[in-house]
Amino acid sequence: MSVKVLYAGNPAQWPVYDAELSGALADLGITAHLSRDIAATDVDYIVYAPNGPVQDFTPFTRAKAVLGLWAGVEKVVGNPTLTQPYTRMVDDGLTEGMTEWVTGHVLRHHLGMDTYIHRTQPIWNCPAPPLARDRTVGVLGLGALGATAAQALRALNFNVVGWSRTPKQIDGVESFSGEAGLQTVLGCADILVLLLPATAQTKNLLNAVRFAQMPKGAVIINPGRGPLIDDAALLAALDAGQIGHATLDVFRVEPLPDDHPYWAHPNVTVTPHIASDTRPATAARVIAENIRRGEADEPFLHLVDRAVGY
Template sequence: MAILFMSTHAGDAEDYLPLLKGHLPDQDIRVWPDAVGDPADIEIAVIAVPAPGVLAGLPNLKAVLSLWAGVDSLLGDPTFPRHIPLARMVDPLLGVDMTHFAIHWVLHFHRGLHRYAALQGRAEWHPVAYPEAAERRVGIMGLGVLGSDAALKLASLGFAVAGWDALAKSLAGVETFAGAGRLSDFLKRTEILVVLLPLTPETRGIVNAETLAALPRGAFLISLARGGHIIEADLLAALDSGHLSMALLDAFRHEPLKADHPFWHHPKVIVTPHVASHTTPRTAAAEIAVDVRRLLSGGMPRHLVDVTRGY
């Protein structure tokens, strides 16, 4: 039995291999593409983004452990073996990073900090007024592990927080909405929208002309999940019309964002290069090792993905 490690990010193998071997010293860990060996030996794949067809070419594969929280890249491979258990990464530090990033930008827009650069450029000493936190209505779109943590932490800071998800959820101190029929109600009460949804066929393009129009005029968008959630032309139109005040965008349909993309130079867009959170090798390797041991003992990995839903 062998474990295949595969990542498209340069340096990942060098970071992960010593850690994984430290946790799993008796296991045969191979690295794609240089040290795969006999594909029939591979029973567990630890992977971020697969080269098309690689997983389908492993005849004895028993489970796939994603290096990322999102699995849309894995399921986007038409040859992905959907009968095999797929587990997503739940790295505790990834959640901490994402919540910190969400809180930072909610506070940034709540306090009107985006306005001070222009004031400084005009040498204007002009404090920007802002409401009490309890009067600021923040909405978290997506109440999975990451979205729920961000919602709870923002609520603990005194914000009026609501969350929307496809499935009904219950969070202390957070008003929750569920299903397509309640999306409009959720958006109408949301002044700062934080998108933390998985990318699925149902959520692709969910930030569009209709949903943006449902937000109150002057709302803010914080997009931290996947670029595929956004219809870019609709977002630009909402910004240009003044319906949206600002947008913070951390993820894009095509990355890196091309130099001629209008987001770079739009006065109401802040671009960050997909840095809201990242998987930390030290903690992620420990999580992977737990699931490998579960598989070796005949069990199942944690955090299993429903491949029909995409999360």
């Protein structure tokens, strides 16, 4: 008997997911009926994205799991109709894309590339930047994305320190947790990368008090979640020179409104939520493996703990 898998992601991506998921399931020897149109009471698994057509999970009484296509879960964990196990997306493509974006922007700020790229007059006889070993990069959030980015930065010889809700052990990265640990990381980070999830505990984590704890002129890089930053406090810190620059990929409201002060601020770089994305080719393998696990009565990969919000 075939497993019935409902695709409830972005309809525009259905053709590519149809091909990739079908191939990944077949590679694992799973006979599956994959469709966008299956009676709710017949669905075994839901491949889901919050921008897809399903918002009410109540009718899916047979579903063994909802398999998310997004790394972020804040748009779904509070849904009271979602009683099935929910997994978030952790896959090689998503992780590699985030690591490339983070390392690219860290190097951009480390090397002072904007000075030369955006020059309005001839520039010469400028001092060379310090070596990476003389620059400290802090990474807030040491999950799958943060840990991999931290290791990549360490491989480039940066001094990397990290902070997370619970203690982590990462080769070459000095890791901290707790309030005292957060102050330690903030106090030494010349460049700070935010890769924390959006939870009640992380909302406005970067506020006026914490910006003041950072080295004067420090750089903020946020490809994590918009609500991590108190926007008004960041703008004030930028205007005062306490924060030298902010490169922001995520925002409370997306798309970022045309009249938002970030667009016009000379020390803010806005990128349109492109730091990383779910790649169907790699995501399909994760989804297929979780379906295999569900059918074999094995634990799902990347199961969300709704008590902590990720």
